[in-house]
Structures are given as C-alpha cells and as structure tokens.
Amino acid sequence: xxxxxxxxxxxxxxxxxxxxxxxxxxxxxxxxxxxxxxxxxxxxxxxxxxxxxxxxxxxxxxxxxxxxxxxxxxxxxxxxxxxxxxxxxxxxxxxxxxxxxxxxxxxxxxxxxxxxxxxxxxxxxxxxxxxxxxxxxxxxxxxxxxxxxxxxxxxxxxxxxxxxxxxxxxxxxxxxxxxxxxxxxxxxxxxxxxxxxxxxxxxxxxxxxxxxxxxxxxxxxxxxxxxxxxxxxxxxxxxxxxxxxxxxxxxxxxxxxxxxxxxxxxxxxxxxxxxxxxxxxxxxxxxxxxxxxxxxxxxxxxxx
Numbered sequence: 001x002x003x004x005x006x007x008x009x010x011x012x013x014x015x016x017x018x019x020x021x022x023x024x025x026x027x028x029x030x031x032x033x034x035x036x037x038x039x040x041x042x043x044x045x046x047x048x049x050x051x052x053x054x055x056x057x058x059x060x061x062x063x064x065x066x067x068x069x070x071x072x073x074x075x076x077x078x079x080x081x082x083x084x085x086x087x088x089x090x091x092x093x094x095x096x097x098x099x100x101x102x103x104x105x106x107x108x109x110x111x112x113x114x115x116x117x118x119x120x121x122x123x124x125x126x127x128x129x130x131x132x133x134x135x136x137x138x139x140x141x142x143x144x145x146x147x148x149x150x151x152x153x154x155x156x157x158x159x160x161x162x163x164x165x166x167x168x169x170x171x172x173x174x175x176x177x178x179x180x181x182x183x184x185x186x187x188x189x190x191x192x193x194x195x196x197x198x199x200x201x202x203x204x205x206x207x208x209x210x211x212x213x214x215x216x217x218x219x220x221x222x223x224x225x226x227x228x229x230x231x232x233x234x235x236x237x238x239x240x241x242x243x244x245x246x247x248x249x250x251x252x253x254x255x256x257x258x259x260x261x262x263x264x265x266x267x268x269x270x271x272x273x274x275x276x277x278x279x280x281x282x283x284x285x286x287x288x289x290x291x292x293x294x295x296x297x298x299x300x301x302x303x304x
Contacts (some may be wrong), residue, residue: 001263005029006062007028008030008057008063009032009048009065010032010057010064010068010077010087011067011068012034013067013133014131015127017134018098019067019127019134019299021043021046021047022134023156024048024049026136028159030049031051032048033051033053034050045053055085056091058087058095062095063097063223064095064098067099068103071104071107074110075110078097078115088114088120093165096120096122096123096152096153097111097123098125099114099122099124102127102174102252102256103174104127104260105258106171107130108124108171109171111142111168121146121152122145123143123145124171125143126141126142126174126181127141127142127160128142129161130245131243131244132244137161138161138162140162140164140165141164142167142177142180143165143166143172143255144171144173144174144175145166147166151155175193175258175260176251179257181254182271182274185213185253185274185278187221187222187272188221188225188291189298191221191227193298194212194217195228199299200302205230206231209228209230209231210231211239214275221292225244236290241292242250242290244290246287246291247287248287251275251281251290254271254275255279257275258279278291280297281293281294
C-alpha cells in the first residue's frame with residue numbers, strides 16, 4: 001500500500017502505540033484512537049495524530065487496523081455494541097479491515113466473514129516480538145486472508161515488522177500464532193524446570209546453558225529469553241523479569257490454544273497443563289512479569 005494510504009489505528013496500547021508511531025514515521029496518514037486516555041496521550045507525545053472516537057478515526061480511512069485485547073472486542077467494534085454503530089457499517093465501501101489482535105481462530109474467521117459480507121476486505125495479522133519488537137519495527141506478522149489482500153497489506157506490515165508470513169486463508173494468522181505460542185509456553189516451562197533441577201544438582205547456570213544451547217535442548221526460550229540472569233545478558237531475567245512478554249499475555253495465548261485444542265479434538269496433554277500453570281502464575285503475581293519469571297514460581301514451590 002502506498003504511503004498516502006490513510007490508516008485508522010484503533011488500540012494504542014503497549015504494542016499498538018509503537019506500531020502506529022512507525023507508520024507515521026514511514027509517511028502514512030494515521031488517525032489513532034484508544035479508550036484509555038493515557039494511551040492516547042502517549043501516542044500524541046510520540047507524534048501520532050489522534051481523534052475523539054473510533055468513527056472519527058475511520059472516516060475516509062483506507063485501512064482500519066485494530067489491536068484489541070480479545071475477540072469479543074473485535075466483533076463488538078465491527079458489529080456495534082451498547083447502542084454504538086459498528087465500524088463495518090460506517091466505513092467507506094471496500095475498506096481493508098486489518099486485525100492485529102490475538103484472538104480465537106473462530107472469532108477471526110467470523111470477523112472476516114462479517115467484514116466481507118459488509119462489502120469490505122479483511123485480513124488477520126497477529127504479531128510476535130513483544131514491545132521491544134513493536135518499538136524497533138522488527139515484529140513478525142502471521143497473516144491470514146486472500147492472497148491479493150495479503151499482498152495489499154504487506155508493505156504496511158513491513159514498516160512495522162521484519163518478517164511477514166502468509167499463513168493461509170482467514171484465521172490462518174491466528175492459527176499460526178497460537179501454535180507457535182503453545183510451543184513457547186511449554187518450552188519455557190521445560191527450560192525453567194531444567195535450570196532449577198540443575199541448581200539442585202550443583203550445576204552452574206552457565207555450564208547448563210553452554211551445554212544445552214549447543215545440544216538437543218537448544219530452543220528460543222533458552223538462547224534468547226533465558227530464564228536465569230547471566231548467560232543471555234539481554235533476557236528479561238537480567239532486569240528482574242520486566243517484560244518482554246508478560247505472564248498475563250502468555251496465559252491468554254495458552255487459553256486460546258486450549259480452546260483450539262478442545263474444538264479440534266487434539267489429544268494434547270502438555271498444552272492444557274501449560275495453560276493451567278500460566279493461569280496460576282498470572283493470578284499469583286506474575287501477570288505483569290515476563291513469562292520467563294515462571295522459573296521463580298517453580299523454584300519457590302520446590303522442596304528445599
């Protein structure tokens with residue numbers, strides 16, 4: 001999409017705010033909105049033009065980009081709720097509805113179907129890479145939608161990310177995201193358990209890292225987001241588990257994976273257990289900590 005494309009950016013939180021900033025810096029015309037006044041103010045401070053309502057944002061927009069907490073938020077915004085008109089009814093014909101939220105696959109497919117039925121185009125494009133990736137413009141976008149629509153939004157997504165992958169039809173982006181984060185959640189628990197076991201057996205963190213990072217235990221949870229301080233200086237463990245990718249978000253994504261596992265009948269055992277573990281972690285004080293902080297929970301609950 002050309003830089004003169006007008007983008008309504010709805011949802012200017014920790015991820016959406018920096019993403020909108022990068023679009024503005026690239027020359028896109030952006031009208032931003034968020035229901036949280038502090039998010040609006042932060043976006044304004046960083047140069048994102050903001051408006052007073054979602055309908056003001058989408059007036060004349062070529063793309064309506066949503067970054068919302070849940071699928072219900074997306075569907076309510078599209079259809080209208082609480083007496084408010086929906087975005088689909090108010091947008092100009094043929095608008096591209098680009099949802100970058102992380103939601104259930106079924107909800108993403110329903111949202112796309114609603115948009116298409118209303119005469120618009122639709123793509124789901126959840127992201128991976130956290131706040132750091134959003135700020136640096138190095139996110140990964142997992143995209144679901146028709147090929148021509150994927151190609152239409154690719155230039156815009158490439159401003160905000162370094163990797164843009166077409167994962168298939170509508171809902172494909174969400175499917176790829178929850179499958180990836182299922183792997184991530186389970187592997188972080190495994191890596192954390194291994195480090196706590198290593199501590200009990202007298203291994204130093206560095207020794208275990210040097211072996212596992214170059215052996216069959218190698219994975220992203222170990223080599224990039226190592227849950228102990230020292231071996232990977234940039235990991236959140238070196239800054240008291242400040243996220244990063246917060247425990248509440250991992251708990252949310254694993255619940256989405258659990259929903260998909262149940263709806264498809266997959267005989268999964270580790271996924272449901274990982275979901276339960278992260279739900280507990282988030283409820284017991286880990287919601288705002290990096291998800292690698294699960295190691296402190298494992299350590300604290302281990303027998304001494």
